[in-house]
Amino acid sequence: MRLSAGKFGNALLAIASWCVIVYLMLPLIVIIGVSLTSANFMTFPPHGLSLKWYAKVINNPVYIDAFWLSVEISAVATAVALVLGVPAAMILVRKQFFGARAINALFLSPLILPTIVLGVAVLQFASAIGLGRSFATLLIGHSVLIIPYVIRSTLVSLAGFDLSTEEAAQDLGAGSTATMFLITLPLIKPGVIAGGLFAFIMSWINVEVSIFSSSSDLMTLPVRIFGEVQSSVDPSMAAVSALTIYLSVVVVLLLDLFIGLRRTGMT
Amino acid sequence: MSKQDNAAPVGGIAISDRQSFALLGGAVLFMLIFFIGPLLLVLWASFNPQSGGHLANYAAIASDDYYWGVLLSTLKLGFWVTLLSLILGYVIAYYMTFHVKSQFWSRILYVVIVLPLFTSSIVRSFGWIIMLGRNGLINESLLFLHLADKPQQLLYSNGGVIVSLTYVLVPFMILTLSSALQNISASLHEAAHDLGASNLVTFFKVTLPLSVPGVIAGSLIVFTLAISAYVTPSVMSGGRQMVMPSLIYDYYMVQFNFSMGAALSIVLLISTLGLISAYMLLFRHYAAGASQGRVT
Numbered sequence: 303m304r305l306s307a308g309k310f311g312n313a314l315l316a317i318a319s320w321c322v323i324v325y326l327m328l329p330l331i332v333i334i335g336v337s338l339t340s341a342n343f344m345t346f347p348p349h350g351l352s353l354k355w356y357a358k359v360i361n362n363p364v365y366i367d368a369f370w371l372s373v374e375i376s377a378v379a380t381a382v383a384l385v386l387g388v389p390a391a392m393i394l395v396r397k398q399f400f401g402a403r404a405i406n407a408l409f410l411s412p413l414i415l416p417t418i419v420l421g422v423a424v425l426q427f428a429s430a431i432g433l434g435r436s437f438a439t440l441l442i443g444h445s446v447l448i449i450p451y452v453i454r455s456t457l458v459s460l461a462g463f464d465l466s467t468e469e470a471a472q473d474l475g476a477g478s479t480a481t482m483f484l485i486t487l488p489l490i491k492p493g494v495i496a497g498g499l500f501a502f503i504m505s506w507i508n509v510e511v512s513i514f515s516s517s518s519d520l521m522t523l524p525v526r527i528f529g530e531v532q533s534s535v536d537p538s539m540a541a542v543s544a545l546t547i548y549l550s551v552v553v554v555l556l557l558d559l560f561i562g563l564r565r566t567g568m569t
Numbered sequence: 570m571s572k573q574d575n576a577a578p579v580g581g582i583a584i585s586d587r588q589s590f591a592l593l594g595g596a597v598l599f600m601l602i603f604f605i606g607p608l609l610l611v612l613w614a615s616f617n618p619q620s621g622g623h624l625a626n627y628a629a630i631a632s633d634d635y636y637w638g639v640l641l642s643t644l645k646l647g648f649w650v651t652l653l654s655l656i657l658g659y660v661i662a663y664y665m666t667f668h669v670k671s672q673f674w675s676r677i678l679y680v681v682i683v684l685p686l687f688t689s690s691i692v693r694s695f696g697w698i699i700m701l702g703r704n705g706l707i708n709e710s711l712l713f714l715h716l717a718d719k720p721q722q723l724l725y726s727n728g729g730v731i732v733s734l735t736y737v738l739v740p741f742m743i744l745t746l747s748s749a750l751q752n753i754s755a756s757l758h759e760a761a762h763d764l765g766a767s768n769l770v771t772f773f774k775v776t777l778p779l780s781v782p783g784v785i786a787g788s789l790i791v792f793t794l795a796i797s798a799y800v801t802p803s804v805m806s807g808g809r810q811m812v813m814p815s816l817i818y819d820y821y822m823v824q825f826n827f828s829m830g831a832a833l834s835i836v837l838l839i840s841t842l843g844l845i846s847a848y849m850l851l852f853r854h855y856a857a858g859a860s861q862g863r864v865t
Contacts, residue, residue, distance in 0.1 A: 315660065322660055326740070346706055
């Protein structure tokens with residue numbers, strides 16, 4: 303009797319879980335579906351299949367400019383975050399000193415700060431020093447936003463790192479620099495790559511920071527979508543959105559294949 | 570700082586204090602100039618209103634029912650989104666942790682949960698705009714199932730904002746809960762069963778109490794993200810429902826009253842930090858136990 307009640311419960315749990323999974327996937331599937339329609343309005347399921355809305359997007363300089371701006375901002379911000387974050391995390395793991403906890407908190411605090419407050423802070427800063435809404439302003443905001451992801455991911459991978467491997471390298475005659483580049487960095491590489499990819503994507507999808515540093519000729523792709531989403535009636539909006547979804551699929555699969563999503567230190 | 574109190578248990582590269590200073594200093598300086606500096610500027614701006622004394626903005630916020638109304642509707646939104654995320658998140662986290670045995674399916678599920686997190690909230694909200702429209706998937710389904718006799722106004726409704734913001738934030742809840750649940754040893758379940766406890770009893774007496782730290786951490790993350798979300802509430806309500814972040818945006822970008830916007834930002838920031846500190850103080854003993862679960 304108890305067994306069948308248990309089976310019933312398990313079936314109920316499985317059904318409920320799959321409902322949640324459908325809830326998680328449906329909006330993305332609907333966007334992709336709509337983007338493939340051959341009709342001139344947004345419908346799901348699509349009326350006939352066509353790639354014409356993708357063609358329209360690719361031939362629209364507004365989207366292309368926004369796309370490249372987004373790529374540049376995210377790539378440069380990720381580079382800044384890696385260059386600053388990885389060495390900092392290495393020191394934080396190795397050395398204990400007064401204020402280390404405060405510095406750690408400083409690096410991670412953008413994670414708990416409401417993103418919109420970071421956005422206005424950067425705007426306030428940029429107008430105070432005369433930067434205005436510019437590439438540099440966007441870059442500052444995005445770098446601050448994503449440094450925590452690089453630091454956290456590097457810290458996680460260093461936490462499982464055996465420092466005696468460095469000692470072994472040095473016993474065998476390697477110098478500090480050689481050890482760093484030949485032993486340490488290759489061993490923590492998955493964590494650093496995961497942190498970098500994660501940082502890139504967090505910059506790539508951001509609206510709340512970018513929107514305060516954007517102007518009509520300086521708009522990242524998400525800000526552009528945000529501006530047009532409520533007035534748009536034709537499915538090219540769905541095609542742009544779908545393109546960003548494909549990119550996330552690629553990044554998620556890369557992360558999962560090479561590092562394993564569970565080990566990226568995301569939560 | 571001396572060599573003796575180096576944290577490294579064994580060996581490691583000898584890094585001099587000067588080198589450490591240089592390697593750490595760049596990042597610290599960057600954060601001080603571009604993160605702490607701007608935040609202090611916001612604080613400073615909030616005390617220098619366009620008219621009136623230094624506290625004029627805060628006095629206006631405290632005395633005007635409009636601001637209290639916006640704050641209240643922001644907190645209400647946060648509450649409903651957190652509650653819904655908790656229910657949905659718990660179901661799927663429990664299922665993933667204890668029922669999905671196959672490595673393959675567990676990976677697929679993980680991809681499905683993480684994928685939305687890697688997609689912009691504006692794109693995900695757009696999905697809901699399409700679905701909730703008059704001829705959208707949801708209305709069509711309601712008509713088809715005879716649950717409604719005419720298309721319902723779902724888009725730009727309160728419910729629409731809650732459902733879509735929950736959708737945007739629920740992955741955070743799932744990830745936090747599943748990492749908490751993974752820390753509960755399967756042998757505890759076996760022990761409970763061996764002692765004759767049913768699944769339901771095991772859940773309420775063993776699993777649920779042990780997952781409380783994850784529940785609290787997940788709720789905290791989702792709540793703070795919900796009250797500071799700008800994109801989804803503004804798009805999904807069609808600008809009809811003001812929440813704190815949309816009010817901040819309005820002051821900065823429409824009215825160009827930076828000072829008032831700054832004061833509202835400080836209010837939002839303090840509400841968030843207050844919640845997080847309350848969490849840390851109240852549940853310190855829980856947090857200590859859950860620290861291996863990477864509670865952020």
